[in-house]
Amino acid sequence: MPQVFEFKLPDLGEGLTEAEIVRWLVEVGDVVAIDQPVVEVETAKAMVEVPCPYGGVVTARFGEGGTELPVGAPLLTVAVGSEGALGSVGSGGPGSDARAGAAAVVSAVGSEAGSGGPGSGSGSGSGEAEASGNVLVGYGTGAPVARRRRVRPDAMAAPGVAQVTAAAAVSAAVPHAARGPVAVVSPLVRKLARQHDLDLRQLAGSGPDGLILRADVESAIRALAEGAAAPTPASVPESASEPTSLPPVQPSVAQKAASPAVERVPLRGVRGAVADKLVRSRREIPDATCWVDADATELMAARSAMNSATGPAAGPKVSVLALLARICTAALARFPELNSTVDLEAREIVRLPEVHLGFAAQTERGLVVPVVRDAQARNAESIGAEIARLTEAARTGRLTPAELTGGTFTVNNYGVFGVDGSTPIINHPEAAMLGVGRIMPKPWVHEGELAVRHVVQLSLTFDHRVCDGGTAGGFLRYVADCVEQPAVLLRTL
Template identity: 75%
Template sequence: MPQVFEFRLPDLGEGLTEAEIVRWLVEVGEVVAIDQPVVEVETAKAMVEVPCPYGGVVTARFGEEGTELPVGAPLLTVAVGSEDPSGRTAESGSGTGAAEAESSGSGNVLVGYGTGAPPVRRRRVRPEGLVAPATAATPATAPAPAAPPAFVPAVPVTPVAAAPVAAATVPEEARGPVAVVSPLVRKLARQHDLDLRQLAGSGPAGLILRADVESAIRSGATAPQKAEEPSRTSGERVPLRGVRGAVADKLARSRREIPDATCWVDADATELMAARAAMNGDGGPGAGPKVSVLALLARICTAALARYPELNSTVDQEAREIVRLSGVHLGFAAQTERGLVVPVVRDAQARNTESIGAEITRLTEAARTGTLKPAELTGGTFTLNNYGVFGVDGSTPIINHPEAAMLGVGRIVPKPWVHEGELAVRRVVQLSLTFDHRVCDGGTAGGFLRYVADCVEQPALLLRML
């Protein structure tokens, strides 16, 4: 007799509590192997393919593409020990069936489940074949788990396709003044000043679902507006979630907590561009990878931070201390279809220009394809922002919290410039430094920026640091 196991959205690490379904990788009725990726989700950090720890036949999927689920919510159910259409027996491991699934891990290493981790709570059903009607409830007499799960309660959702799913009553947390179990539903209602007590839920036992809140928002059932105020319910609404939502939260926090200031300077980048051309040569025999302007500027930043370590720091507000960091983990801003991300080059102070350039190239490609790992987007200590690629000269960027400074680089363009006492056309760039005024004063910030500008104008200065 096959057993049906429920696979829930695992803990994806980095303190992430929710993820959005981007693309399903399996269909209902399809046979999956242990640790086979079954769904692609987007977190506030990156795109992640989630492997399933069970092997068997997929009997249900939960959530349409674009649905946002909290950690612990059901993703799909898998019938272990059943036969697929080709007559093969679907098993959960290399053993003989479901019994082994209860006692052994899958071997995957995603945070929150896998080998060495306690198994998630599973429910057994008695499917009649594989065509039992799908419901979203569990008998009230179902035994309680031996220990409470380590994640938030699952959100009752409707399967994408009909398949045998165990029944579940509305959890105890949903009973009370407001029948809501999902923290996402409560958050959405708060954002739109919506009183949940005024809504009638369409879920089991009157449970208020996300669809109920979204419907109320569309119909204008939010807090009443003053007659003289223009209506704000029209126009396009873009949800602040995923990468865009995480960036919005971080930037808002930076503005609230960091007393920032900005200084800038124009620099003659003619010699830097000439040095880059000489380093790249003509691409003949023996020529290495092309050195980018961003790689050169990143190397200049590490040299400047060695002279001005105050800017490679963070502020511990609770302890009221400035923490100066030994390693330079250099972030660089990268614009993608999913929004702005800041990949991090680890231990940039120990790399030469070529090594930094190779890592920037790798991380940029991963950002474009959405395959950056969460660890590659966190832990930065200083950020380099090349907004010149957008055709602009200057900017006053917001510091990437909890860092202490960001160097901005404008476009490099020919301009009239006094060179060696004569007017000439030179390649000029505007450099700006936004810094946390708590970690240093303007003299230190100005010294850092002037050193960067001097290295841009006279690349030979870097020879002492290479």
């Protein structure tokens, strides 16, 4: 006997207790396979696709884009089995209308959803028998993801339900305006549009691949306000000889819309997690910063030689960040005090054997710090390839929680913003962060003569509990020496 199973928001790990729906990947009436991703949610760590452990027909969805759900809250219901799946399902409660509307869908696709999958056997009704037990893509999911199939109306000619179609079931459960994907990544953009009753499907995004950005929504809001605030001709009384008493003019809705309003941006999701970590870092870590200017001319020349090599020595392009990351791993081998953390309860400094190197990346969703695992065992080419992969995942919002946690040291290249120096906040619970400014041609005394050289400012913010200024200065000086004379690195290769 077919049954309807309720799939709840699973535990996403890393101590996360809630997630916000970004977009649905399925609609009511869709046939889903075991472990097929059904919804994209945003946590305080990353954007995550959540797969459903049941195979069958989607009969209800709980919440639309921008809805925040706690772990354990219902996400959707899936009918597993063949004909009459919903005939025995109790009425009432959330999603009951959608379940009733999808009864015909289940009866028509029972054999399709059940063959070789859940519900195709004896139909014992055991939830454990119908589910895979997997919850997250990349965290134990083993079954291949099947392509989503939509039930066609001409497949609905089952006995007793000839008048019900899959399209009717979908229409009964999902409003017309909520159907179809929208090219929006940021939940803040969706919320801003909802607050001003703006239909995102009417906007053309200016971001990559038509992505709708916050600037696009704000521009549309201003255009609506200006159009609503356009003056209209006032009617003048025919007899103006006698003064008339007019009631006080109340501001119109259009005038209110045109006036600037205070904007409140909730500190949640990625931005909220970053805010909490920065506050904790400032509260718990007694940090100090030292900096030095370095002549990066030789480093840039070495990089140019690497990238222009031909023949057997040729390989992928190496970025400046990859070279600086490799220099940091060599420096941490000499100064392991900076690759550590502090255990407050035990009052101990914990020195870590592996270097999991984080690098700050600015995205449309906020600041994230992807982590290159075991950087101490990688060369510059390997580090560069991993940085490129993680950067692309950060840009598209596909970083997993595991790729955003566990760092032991961070490199912050704020030179990409066109600035020379900074005093970065340590990425708690790490002990240090190297900041890198822009590399610019500047006057520099080279071999006793004034010359134009490529100069970069390097800064090191460190936890003064793990080391003193001598150790921090030695680390930074070694990094600067490697930047000025890349051949120094040959000693550690």
